[in-house]
Amino acid sequence: MSIFIDKNTKLVVQGITGRDGSFHTKQMMEYGTQVIAGVTPGKGGQKFEGTVPIFNTVMDAVKATGANTSVIYVPPPFAADAIMEAAAAGVALVVCITEGVPVLDMTKVYPFVKERGVRLLGPNCPGLITPGVSKVGIIPGRICLPGPVGVVSRSGTLTYEVVYQLTRAGIGQTTCVGIGGDPINGTNFIDCLEAFEKDPKTRAIAMMGEIGGTDEQEAAVFVKMHMKKPVVGFIAGQTAPPGRRMGHAGAIISGSSGTAAEKLEAFAAAGIGIAKRPLDFVELIRVRLG
């Protein structure tokens, strides 16, 4: 089992003929993801790599192919509209990889997708992967291994680091989800924790947060109140200065709020195991799997 994507995921790629879109579409197809359609306005009727039909609009793609998931690789000025287009076309999950979407755009997009009952992952995220089954986004497939650990993170390469360490130690994953580094994102830690708690194959969860905002603190309360499965957490940015945006738009300590110390305190109060460094996940997870 897994969360959000599985063998029934039928993917439409928005921006399939772009530089990033075409590169990652090939990677996803090699991994076994069912890529059944692509969208590039003006290229409707053509085929990607001779096999995947391209459409002018997401609506056309969904109507013709029955795609239920969309992944977005379009440039930032067009990303907000691309998300709304996918949600309006009726897919159940929209994964937005694009980094640099203006946050005011997201204040309008978020209610739009919510009202349609659509799940949005990202923007500014690496996507997600269910090892051995399907990947949507850019997480490298070969660092993953099927197994019992659910992984959720605000970061890209830090997720790879932790997944790589787990895989190297023989500890596999049910699904690895990157929720993205922006201040407003479609799916938060709690959404993923809730899904992992319900997933029968997931036996423990590794969670990588970072400075900025209160998503981790709220997740800690959720863990304490609603979760039976063990959770291990890490916070990046313990050495980050206040008031500076640390690469991710959302990774900023505002005044005295959103610090690593505050988040780690919330983790400790909720009984979440604390990884002081990425490598610590291996032993902390191993012990909890029994």
Place this chain on the structure above:
Amino acid sequence: MNLHEYQAKEILRGYGVNIPPGKVATTPAEAEAIAKEYGTAVMVKAQVHAGGRGKAGGVKFCKTPADAKEKATAILGMKIKDLTVEKVLVTVAADIGTEAYEGIIVDRATKKPVFMVSAAGGIDIEEVAAKTPEKILYVPVDPRYGLTNYDAMRMGFFLYGELKLARGAAAIMGKLYAAFMATGCSLAEINPLVVTPQGELVAVDGKMVIDDNELDRLPAIAALRDESSEAPSEVEARKANLTFIKLDGDVGCIVNGAGLAMATMDLVKYYGGEPANFLDIGGSSNPEKVVNALRIITADTNVKAILFNIFGGITRTDDVANGIVTATKANPLKVPIVIRLTGTNEELAMKILTENGFTASSDMDEAVKQAVALAKGPSGKAA
């Protein structure tokens, strides 16, 4: 991106907010001339991207043009939180009756623009929030409908008992909201919003922070960036499309990805070292980025060791290896370098590095430990 007070005021004036006249001076003589032109008492205010300007002595009331010249002499060139004051705003001093606060932020929890208003203006709103939270009213705005009149009036009456003032404050909120949305702000505030003894509403100070993701589509706003107010290394990094933040330590870090970059800095600290910087070379693989990153890092004389931590996903590690070789051939390193790379094209990268006399490991912890030890030098003491 932060705007200076005078820039924020100019924008708000354009939206019809009542703001006392003001001009920027870079010399005491200019400040004197501006004060003379207004022919009334003025404020001379340091224009730097730092809070607490008043407490630092960067804001002064001046009765005469001669006084303005004297105060400007003191303020220009002074340092506020490590930033040198290059400009002052000379603005007509308003008579102050009461002081209120009006601000908007993009709130992460509600995922909406949220207004904050308080009758306790003139001080930092964070301080009000910490000490007397009941004195702030928070009102989220659905950006699809904009600020409704009833919400604006509700906030107006929270600030003032009198209908005329409540209406006036509400009208200013509408203008502030319009400016906030059109300028791509993540924060916009008027603090204080003053009621003069004559009952007039005046915005005496303004602040705007722009979402960096907006700058590409708002070239006129992007042009307001004041590079003289930023660290030169950070300006250079931005031009090279790198995210760089200078810190005080001695281990220079070059990493791909923001989360991993922060985790690498944290690991340097974990093993007893101090990171010299945050530097994210980003996702795309491009040897040129590595060359630029090395140039920026090595320009910092505090750096005693350089640490590369690359997890190749989209980033091809052979591109990074080529970048390291190219950069160090052109400018031989004066400090030791420790390279950790793993992921896409790792074997090729290792081969390139070995052939050029570098060693590299695939283990993050080992690499960080080594870099920390090298930065401390053979005596084991911090330099």
